[in-house]
Amino acid sequence: MANQKSAYERLQLIRHKERPNLKDYVPLIFDEFYEMHGDRLYGDDRAILGGIGVFEGQTVTVIGHLKGKNINENKKTNFGMPHPEGYRKALRLMKQAEKFHRPVICFIDTSGAFCGIEAEQRGQGEAIAKNLLEMSDLKVPVVSIVMGEGGSGGALALGVCDEFAMLSNAICSVISPRGFASILWKDPTREEEAANMMRITAQDLYKLGVCDAIIEEADGAAHKNVEGTAENIKRYLEDTLAKLETKSIDDLLRERYEKYRAIGMFEEM
Amino acid sequence: MNMLKDLLKNVKDKFYDDGQEIKISELKSQVDIPDDLWLKCPKCNATLVRDDVEKENMVCTKCGYHFRISAKERIDMIADTNTFIEYDKEMHSVNPIGFDGYEQKLRKQKSISGLNEAVVTGECTINSYPCAIGAMDSKFLMGSMGSVVGEKIARLFERAIEKRLPVIIFTASGGARMQEGIISLMQMAKTSAAVKKHSEAGLLYIAVPTDPTTGGVTASFASLGDIIISEPKTLIGFAGRRVIEGTIKQKLPEEFQSAEFLLEHGFVDMIVHRKAMKNVLAKLLRYHSEKEV
Numbered sequence: 001m002a003n004q005k006s007a008y009e010r011l012q013l014i015r016h017k018e019r020p021n022l023k024d025y026v027p028l029i030f031d032e033f034y035e036m037h038g039d040r041l042y043g044d045d046r047a048i049l050g051g052i053g054v055f056e057g058q059t060v061t062v063i064g065h066l067k068g069k070n071i072n073e074n075k076k077t078n079f080g081m082p083h084p085e086g087y088r089k090a091l092r093l094m095k096q097a098e099k100f101h102r103p104v105i106c107f108i109d110t111s112g113a114f115c116g117i118e119a120e121q122r123g124q125g126e127a128i129a130k131n132l133l134e135m136s137d138l139k140v141p142v143v144s145i146v147m148g149e150g151g152s153g154g155a156l157a158l159g160v161c162d163e164f165a166m167l168s169n170a171i172c173s174v175i176s177p178r179g180f181a182s183i184l185w186k187d188p189t190r191e192e193e194a195a196n197m198m199r200i201t202a203q204d205l206y207k208l209g210v211c212d213a214i215i216e217e218a219d220g221a222a223h224k225n226v227e228g229t230a231e232n233i234k235r236y237l238e239d240t241l242a243k244l245e246t247k248s249i250d251d252l253l254r255e256r257y258e259k260y261r262a263i264g265m266f267e268e269m
Numbered sequence: 270m271n272m273l274k275d276l277l278k279n280v281k282d283k284f285y286d287d288g289q290e291i292k293i294s295e296l297k298s299q300v301d302i303p304d305d306l307w308l309k310c311p312k313c314n315a316t317l318v319r320d321d322v323e324k325e326n327m328v329c330t331k332c333g334y335h336f337r338i339s340a341k342e343r344i345d346m347i348a349d350t351n352t353f354i355e356y357d358k359e360m361h362s363v364n365p366i367g368f369d370g371y372e373q374k375l376r377k378q379k380s381i382s383g384l385n386e387a388v389v390t391g392e393c394t395i396n397s398y399p400c401a402i403g404a405m406d407s408k409f410l411m412g413s414m415g416s417v418v419g420e421k422i423a424r425l426f427e428r429a430i431e432k433r434l435p436v437i438i439f440t441a442s443g444g445a446r447m448q449e450g451i452i453s454l455m456q457m458a459k460t461s462a463a464v465k466k467h468s469e470a471g472l473l474y475i476a477v478p479t480d481p482t483t484g485g486v487t488a489s490f491a492s493l494g495d496i497i498i499s500e501p502k503t504l505i506g507f508a509g510r511r512v513i514e515g516t517i518k519q520k521l522p523e524e525f526q527s528a529e530f531l532l533e534h535g536f537v538d539m540i541v542h543r544k545a546m547k548n549v550l551a552k553l554l555r556y557h558s559e560k561e562v
Contacts, residue, residue, distance in 0.1 A: 113488075113507065113508075115507070115508030115509075115512045115513050115516055116508075116513055116516055116517060117513065117517065117521070117525070119507070119508070120506055120507060120508065120513070120525070120526060121530075121534050122534070123492075123534065123535070123536050124488070124507040124508065125487035125488040125491070125492050125505075125506070125507035126492040126536055128457075128488040128489075128507070129457075129461060129487070129488050129489050129490070129491075129492040129493050130492070130493070132457055132458050132461035132462070132488075132489055133461040133462070133464055133465045133468075133493055134465075136458065136461060136462035136465050137462070137465050137466075137469070152445075152454060152485075153445075153454070153457060153484075153485055153488040153489075153507075156454060156455075156457060156458060157488075159458075160458045160461075160462070172451060172454075173450070173451060173454075174445045174447055174449075174450055174451055174453050174454040174485075175445070175447055180447060183447065184447060184448075197368075197369070198366070198450055199366045199367075199450050199451065200450070200451065204451075205451055208365070208366070208450075208451060208452065210451050210452070210455060256462075257462055257466070260455065260458045260459045260462050261423060261459060261462070261463075263452060263455040263456075263458075263459060264365075264415075264416035264417075264419050264420050264452060264455070264456060264459065265363050265365040265416050265452065266360050266361060266362055266363055266416045266417045266420055267360075267361050267363055268357070268359055268360050268361070269359040269361060
């Protein structure tokens with residue numbers, strides 16, 4: 001059974017060299033798609049793919065992390081780890097969607113925002129923070145789906161939404177299992193142990209109330225059946241967009257705020 | 270500093286007739302000087318008389334280094350005397366992902382820091398101007414943000430909306446609280462959404478990232494102020510220095526991720542010496558005040 005895989009086994013599946021990336025899914029999910037480039041401030045970050053697409057006859061904005069499948073592709077996409085201009089491109093396209101009243105669909109697949117000198121110089125923290133702030137109040141429906149890795153703030157910067165779904169083998173974590181092991185136990189080789197205790201699978205996040213829906217990967221792993229997995233994503237999006245479109249913008253934004261407001265556990269004495 | 274030298278000389282004369290060099294640590298063990306009389310500057314290594322440093326708002330009298338200070342010290346320096354009213358003091362962390370040893374860790378942190386959590390929030394006046402205020406404390410689990418920090422920050426903004434108050438937050442944080450897993454990550458969204466609501470109400474938010482402000486706090490409310498003020502030489506960044514050095518395989522210059530570096534790159538409005546901080550904040554509150562004080 002797919003549900004009995006350990007977090008570490010799922011981690012291996014989403015790192016599989018044939019794991020489909022966003023470029024594989026876009027033509028299977030959308031009838032038409034035009035890519036749009038650049039943040040209009042600094043440059044175009046290929047770690048983020050964004051544009052305008054048509055989903056079941058409806059115009060939508062599509063934004064997601066893009067991982068390469070080989071060294072040449074990864075040179076361009078930086079292994080799906082965006083710089084600030086990637087997040088700012090995403091935000092530009094979201095604000096464009098808001099202006100033209102079309103839903104935003106985000107696909108999350110990153111080990112995290114890039115950690116480097118230039119990323120810091122151009123305000124990686126500010127870029128992510130700004131996305132969180134603006135997405136919390138974006139006046140159109142926003143759906144986010146974690147396709148593989150949902151690593152930390154770099155993932156969340158495309159993940160403040162009305163409905164948060166995950167593919168069945170996807171993980172989402174505050175820090176990579178390797179980073180977790182190296183910081184808390186000073187031993188990065190304990191990655192497997194960390195992965196299995198961090199509660200990072202779609203099933204864990206569903207139980208914790210962070211993930212709203214799990215989309216099954218066809219044949220137990222997306223690389224075994226991309227078409228089937230894309231079909232499942234389409235069905236999910238169809239249902240979810242239809243549900244969100246019935247809500248007024250005021251209700252949508254109130255519910256979005258309350259959804260994040262409610263995440264957290266503490267006691268008051 | 271002369272006072273310290275004189276003092277040392279006297280003690281030296283008294284106990285060390287042979288005139289050999291003495292270290293403060295030896296001295297203390299010899300003459301039983303209370304620990305809190307002396308301070309060592311972590312930047313220039315000077316040994317300082319605590320009283321002198323305290324008079325300078327915990328700034329090194331030799332090199333100007335701004336010591337890391339507690340949330341309580343921070344609020345005492347900024348709030349008018351006896352005006353601070355604390356919110357949500359008795360909010361405590363639980364163990365949302367069942368992380369082994371987290372409860373014990375929290376107990377220990379509480380006793381070390383004398384705090385219930387890594388942020389203190391409330392309201393006060395600053396030179397008579399009312400505001401909602403928050404101060405994080407790096408002594409409590411490195412000021413990391415878990416459920417309690419997220420909730421207290423969100424409530425601070427919500428109360429400020431109700432009372433039509435500006436918000437000032439002094440951040441100090443290593444980032445998200447890993448022991449709370451994905452729940453801690455989501456506090457970034459929660460706090461940023463609360464900042465947005467407060468902003469939409471037309472109210473002022475001043476973020477004051479203090480040493481050190483990194484990770485998930487930098488990537489949420491610390492970077493979202495209408496005005497962002499910092500202190501000299503403050504460390505502010507998203508990624509940890511060692512992580513970046515590991516990625517690029519070279520040493521980073523010392524000024525990298527300092528407040529001065531951020532100002533240079535356009536991410537901080539002003540750098541204010543700690544002694545001037547209260548008056549600068551009061552002025553900014555005055556410029557945005559809705560009524561005369």
